[in-house]
Amino acid sequence: MNKESVQEGWKWLELKDKSGWELPDGPTMSLVFSLGHDPRIKVYDLGCGIGRHTVFFAEQGYQVFASDISEEAVQATKQWLGKAGLSAEVKQGRITSIDYPDNKFNLVISFNVIYHAFRSDIVKAISEVYRVLKPGGLFYGTLLTKDKDCHFTEKENEIIDEQTLIIQGGVEDGVPHFFSHMEDLLDFFADFHLEDLVYTEVYSTPYNLENLLSQKGWGHFRFLVKKPF
Numbered sequence: 001m002n003k004e005s006v007q008e009g010w011k012w013l014e015l016k017d018k019s020g021w022e023l024p025d026g027p028t029m030s031l032v033f034s035l036g037h038d039p040r041i042k043v044y045d046l047g048c049g050i051g052r053h054t055v056f057f058a059e060q061g062y063q064v065f066a067s068d069i070s071e072e073a074v075q076a077t078k079q080w081l082g083k084a085g086l087s088a089e090v091k092q093g094r095i096t097s098i099d100y101p102d103n104k105f106n107l108v109i110s111f112n113v114i115y116h117a118f119r120s121d122i123v124k125a126i127s128e129v130y131r132v133l134k135p136g137g138l139f140y141g142t143l144l145t146k147d148k149d150c151h152f153t154e155k156e157n158e159i160i161d162e163q164t165l166i167i168q169g170g171v172e173d174g175v176p177h178f179f180s181h182m183e184d185l186l187d188f189f190a191d192f193h194l195e196d197l198v199y200t201e202v203y204s205t206p207y208n209l210e211n212l213l214s215q216k217g218w219g220h221f222r223f224l225v226k227k228p229f
């Protein structure tokens with residue numbers, strides 16, 4: 001295996017209960033207030049999963065484009081759009097090579113996706129997002145933080161380096177995870193204008209007292225950045 005670059009999709013068919021991935025994320029939905037309602041607006045859902053945000057933005061009347069490395073995810077998103085009577089262009093693709101021309105999108109959203117890569121691939125992915133955004137376009141997404149220890153030390157994961165591991169088993173089998181320091185974050189978005197940055201912690205399930213008191217969880221940065229005019 002090339003340890004310079006591992007990219008691997010989620011095995012969505014192995015996930016029995018997908019309900020946690022069917023409701024759109026609240027702050028993602030609120031981006032509609034920044035975009036306004038104009039059918040010329042183009043939104044790209046990078047790493048769309050089974051399609052909750054693709055469907056949400058299509059419902060708003062925008063022109064929507066989506067991709068995921070996982071064929072299962074692409075098929076699930078197309079099926080959901082079909083059932084809802086909505087349309088969007090959905091393709092299989094990697095975050096590091098976006099199959100669209102420069103300056104196309106008003107918004108790129110990549111929720112819980114771009115950290116599924118080694119550092120150098122995250123840098124490539126962000127430069128691709130920069131390329132395809134219109135000047136003044138927004139990029140909203142999440143990154144995992146290393147500044148809280150999260151699951152990093154769990155034994156069953158393959159540790160690649162101090163900030164990178166590959167999950168072993170389950171829906172994320174073989175999927176890399178990169179944990180960013182604050183310095184990485186500022187470095188990744190050096191070409192953008194940082195509009196908003198929030199730290200949230202997602203506690204481990206089940207939400208029983210033992211898990212909650214141990215405060216075990218995954219720390220995420222939610223970022224909103226703008227490509228300068």
Ligand SMILES: C[S@@+](CC[C@H](N)C(=O)[O-])C[C@H]1O[C@@H](n2cnc3c(N)ncnc32)[C@H](O)[C@@H]1O
Pocket residue numbers: 007008009010021046047048049050051052053067068069070073093094095096110111112113116117
């Ligand atoms: C946590 S899921 C999030 C899905 C969706 N963004 C959402 O919020 O529902 C991560 C998704 O990223 C995709 N993914 C992982 N690595 C990728 C890569 N290198 N290129 C494109 N998609 C990738 C996975 O297949 C999976 O569907």
